Amino acid sequence: MMDVRSNGAGSVVTTGERDKIQRDVRAYRLQRVQEQLRQYDCPAILLYDPVNIRYATDTSNMQVWAGRNPARYVMVFADGRIVAWxxxxxxxxxxxxxLHVELRGAKSWTFFNAGHEAENRAQQWGAEIVDVFRKYAPGERLLAIDRLDPFGTAYLEKEGITIxxxxxxxxxxxxIKSSGELVLIGESLRTAEKGIERMRRELRPGLTENDIWAHLHFENIRNGGEWIETRLLASGDRTNPWMHECSSRVLKEGDLLAFDTDMVGPNGYCSDISRTWLVGDGRPSDEQRKLYEYAYAQVHYNMDILRPGMTFRxxxxxxxxxxxxxxxxxYCCLAHGIGMVDEYPSIAHMVDWDAAGYDGRFEVGMTVxxxxxxxxxxxxxxVKLEQQVVLTEEGCVSLTDCDFETDWL
Known part of the structure; x- marks a missing residue:
């Protein structure tokens, strides 16, 4: 595993090096999909989730809109063949x-696109899907699908497809992230850090929460980023409980301000960093310092114990x-995977284990x-804190140098 700070995430690369990294990442990700298909003895997967399509093919088209409107889809075969609608x-x-791609025009059968003809359009869609699947995987019946509406599911099952x-x-x-992916993740994180620095520089009483949040969006878009999944920024009494999204509330001297970036930046990779600051030039109160001390201790203690080979439980x-x-x-979980967006696994607190926990094992190359x-x-x-890390043979390594308020401790 490379040194993720000096040679990987965060390194400056030339245009030629970057082109090679992107080619290598593209090949690695498609290979990972093929490996999973072979492991499940499944000849192909049909993808609708725009993040999955991006992972498998490195194509992007109106990602947020496509997440709500299933208007493009891709079938990836275990041999690497790709048919894209x-x-x-x-x-x-x-x-x-x-890429070895056969391009076709997509058929959309949502009510928005098809109205009361949705079921008929779905049958047309299904006939083509079955035809392509049987053409390139003759005699096979098992097809993996990441997301599908009821009409489509019913048609495929009627045609003898097992989903x-x-x-x-x-x-x-x-x-598991490749070394090249860590470089691309690093480019996203550096953009997030620029946005966070800009937020911090502009932070002062009299501005609204929305005013501060806009600076993260500005730097993300300016640096080639894509979107931000949430609006999790809160101040004052809106910091408790967590999960208040940012508003027109005016910041006051002495308020705590907490945020969670949830930022899909350059290359389609997510930067997920949480920090909590004090509004104004004063010193935090004893209560604020104590809350921060606990949150800082939780993050860093859990980072210190996190190791490859450890089970989730x-x-x-x-x-x-x-x-x-x-x-x-x-918080809803102790830790979660991160890549293009929040990813598997989500690690439940022990108090939640019976209701929400599931086991597995941490591995080298996971980003968490x-x-x-x-x-x-x-x-x-x-106080809300969150640190993005990669698991190496030696343990848990931070992927960002974004400062904590260590002078509060």
């Missing part, structure tokens, strides 16, 4: 890619023990976000 007049998004959960297959494929059992007054408002939220039930403020 592209949105209207958008074949150009495939230009310059060294496999393709989302599980793709999440597993996306689990073992990590949950050994994790930092949240003081009783903060358990009710705990270690989480903390500390805010007392019925309290008026809270």
């Amino acid at each position: 592209e949105f209207h007049s958008s074949e150009h998004v495939w230009d310059g890619l060294d 496999l959960d393709g989302q599980a297959l793709m999440e597993t494929a996306r689990l 073992e990590f949950s059992e050994k994790a930092w023990k949240i003081p009783e007054q903060f358990v009710k408002n705990r 976000c270690v989480e903390s939220y500390i805010g007392a039930e019925g309290g008026t403020q809270g």
